[in-house]
Amino acid sequence: MKYLILILFLPIVSWANQISDIVETNKSNIDTNGDSKDDYFRSFSKKGRISEIRKDRNFDQKIDEISSYKDNGRLIVNKRDNNFDGYFEETHNQEFDDDLISFEKINRDENNDRKDDFILERTYFPRSNVYYEYIQKDPTFSGNFSKWSLKKYPWKPLVAN
Ligand SMILES: [Ca+2]
Ligand SMILES: [Ca+2]
Numbered sequence: 001m002k003y004l005i006l007i008l009f010l011p012i013v014s015w016a017n018q019i020s021d022i023v024e025t026n027k028s029n030i031d032t033n034g035d036s037k038d039d040y041f042r043s044f045s046k047k048g049r050i051s052e053i054r055k056d057r058n059f060d061q062k063i064d065e066i067s068s069y070k071d072n073g074r075l076i077v078n079k080r081d082n083n084f085d086g087y088f089e090e091t092h093n094q095e096f097d098d099d100l101i102s103f104e105k106i107n108r109d110e111n112n113d114r115k116d117d118f119i120l121e122r123t124y125f126p127r128s129n130v131y132y133e134y135i136q137k138d139p140t141f142s143g144n145f146s147k148w149s150l151k152k153y154p155w156k157p158l159v160a161n
């Protein structure tokens with residue numbers, strides 16, 4: 001009986017961690033600003049875990065942020081339309097090695113010409129407790145990444161959300 005309670009309770013705890021920014025509810029679609037129109041949509045895997053969250057952050061009835069999760073509850077891809085024009089100009093990717101983020105990549109189109117002009121890649125080396133950060137920039141939006149840097153830092157993961 002003890003184990004049954006634990007099995008029933010564990011998924012709820014992990015959901016709560018994922019959606020701590022909103023009111024707890026069993027509904028897949030949520031109206032967060034009270035205008036009677038849903039702006040927060042969740043999809044679930046067969047195991048009942050969140051597989052995708054879609055948000056309409058400016059309440060114009062168009063999705064402007066999509067987060068995809070693995071079945072273990074980890075965020076793997078986050079796409080954002082930060083100027084709400086329907087084009088998702090920023091993408092965050094994460095890869096995991098056991099419990100640790102082993103690789104992260106951010107692509108961003110800063111001038112909205114549908115070409116990335118900022119790319120950040122972080123590769124983690126857990127044994128030496130460091131990560132390497134490689135940044136490429138196209139400051140003139142010419143299509144060529146004319147600036148780049150490679151730096152080594154002490155271990156510190158990016159914010160996952
Ligand atoms: Ca929107
Ligand atoms: Ca956009």
Ligand SMILES: [Ca+2]
Pocket residue numbers: 109110111112113114115116117141
């Ligand atoms: Ca661009």
